[in-house]
Amino acid sequence: MIPGHTGTLDVEKLFAARLHAARVRPYLATALFALHVVESRRVPTMAVDPHWRCYVSPAFVDRTPVEELAGVWVHEVSHLLRDHHGRSDRVARERGLVGPGERLRMNIAADFEINDDVFGEGLARPEGAVEPGLLGLPEGELMEDYLRQFGLGPRTEGLVWLDCGSGADGLDREWDLGPDGAHGLSAQERDLVRFRVAHGITGRPGDVPQGWRRWAEKAFHPPQPWRELLGAAVRSAASAAGVGEDYTYGRPSRRSAGVPGAILPSLRRRPPRVCVVIDTSGSVSDAELGSALLEVTAISRAVGGRRDLVTVLPCDAAAQVVHSLCRAEDIPLLGGGGTDLRTGFARALRARPRPDVIVVLTDGQTPWPATRPSCRTVVGLFPRQRPARSWHEDDPDYVPDSPPAWARVVDIGSGPGR
Template structure:
């Protein structure tokens, strides 16, 4: 039975500092995380573990004494445990279908970390979990390994075993309440943890690009850093809604003075004009050639239709056009069911835009894979280009509003 946790003794603290130094030398980009963890002695634990508050629980018998791990192995295990915190395995576990298999996730998360550590030549104790041990290919994510491991019915460890709540599995029985300080150091908040992860990601990127740091950055770790430092991704659906809503609102706001209906304001001897706003007309031009799929087209049309309804655009004032490369013409159709995707490529969407403008719309929305020439001069109507393709859209007019839609997402 484990004894109560406590601060490290003088000898234990000295041994830990040496192990941490070795860990920092082998993985210098982990420096911020290694020094952010709060070390705690957990007699009888039999391993190292972390909680979600960045506290590191270590069996002191593995640091000092006859049964202590070799210093290089202890340093490798320290890097491993910190890896759970850096990669936010606890947060990612919360995104798995519930109820989750704690044991399968711990194996999967361990494999994701150890795969990179072994590739970097970092020493680890014998028998650590690897992708190959789970029957998986190397270089994957914990979520990939979890699917295989949970389906294979790997045995569940006893509750409380494993790497702790910081790895997204069971909380170890020795874990302290979230509000308890250790040796004057409190737990890290979620915001502080995110800041540490970002510092580590920057250091990893610098090392991978040949800047600061020693050693080789494993491919999986470099991929993780790129994901942390990448700008936040906004759903194309949200962007498309905003673009259509904005274009319709601008068109609806183009009010004119008219004497057809005099103003209600009364000025003796003067007839004042009333303000009249247009009933917005919208043309939707669909490219039936190229690489667009029916599911992607349906998704884009659903977003457009929903915004138009919410904006109060009369259904009768929404005209739909099918643009076919084979005939080089644009055909008005009554609904989306009348559009057939014929494949091929090279559609000239200028033909469809011209056909739509003949009906004098206020807004023209084009759904295309982007492989088309575009008008050189601004159209009378406000033009929204929804480009459905892999990679960023190219060649759309800078005076139009362009929305990039990634197929299948």
């Protein structure tokens, strides 16, 4: 910090730098403007926490040019988008890494992952930004890979000042406001920010560095058996006999030749219509609702990417408004009460045109229809590991029925379903 500096934060300069960052990296704009700024004289430069607060040193802003501040903005939000705090915690558990020294290594490795291709093309490289070449390491690798390739020693002595905050390495800092502090984003809000940025990146692949394309395509949507199973279950239901079939006279049946004077219609396969019923009851967490929106997008891909054929129906004890799928992140998931997805089934089956497949995303704490619906059904179950006595929002003795045998069930977040 600047000795004797007592001034307040130059917000105008800081926000001018953020605007510049958004102009040169438009696909990151949603994330940049989601960060809440917290002035702090305990922060060496700029740092983030997992709840999307950005702690800023007034002295650092004063001495840093706007163009370099823009690069710092992008660098810090990159830690959050790439979930470096969560990944650091997982690596620490898996490899038995403890202590501030190991967390410093994680911060350095996370910086290597970001900085190898983030600067240039209108974004200035901030003074002191560390890159893999500093330790003779290759570019284009992930934080977890870099961690295996270096330790703390003489070559890293000049990096002890590095501190991007708990949002970079998962270790709480003295300046953190914590999960209950003001202006933090909820888990669902954080997922929605990542969702929008990922879609912005995949929509302009020619203008995005390889590291960001990899994040949008793989890191944000990691290959998981349950997601593949859910997509396969939807495709299987959509391709079943009788689904998506209709008669047309545009191409007469070949059997017309055997009926002189009559033209018989042929059977035509059309893309299937899918209605996704999302459980929005009080027992479903914000994080699970955010995950449900991601599944809606995966479901639309499973039926060929025709978003006009996918509708979404939020439901707790009563069915809400049916939404057409334009952008999944814009669908309001209203609810929060008890659970009775039978109303969702009834509402979906009344829709015109009627769906060929109903997909239900739920924690399973609901009564089910007594009879099999007139279309195929796939159930995605959010995991639950708690005593049966705590299953119901209102009745402590209630134990929910398992999904019916006529539904194809996939356990979300675990192994194969049934």
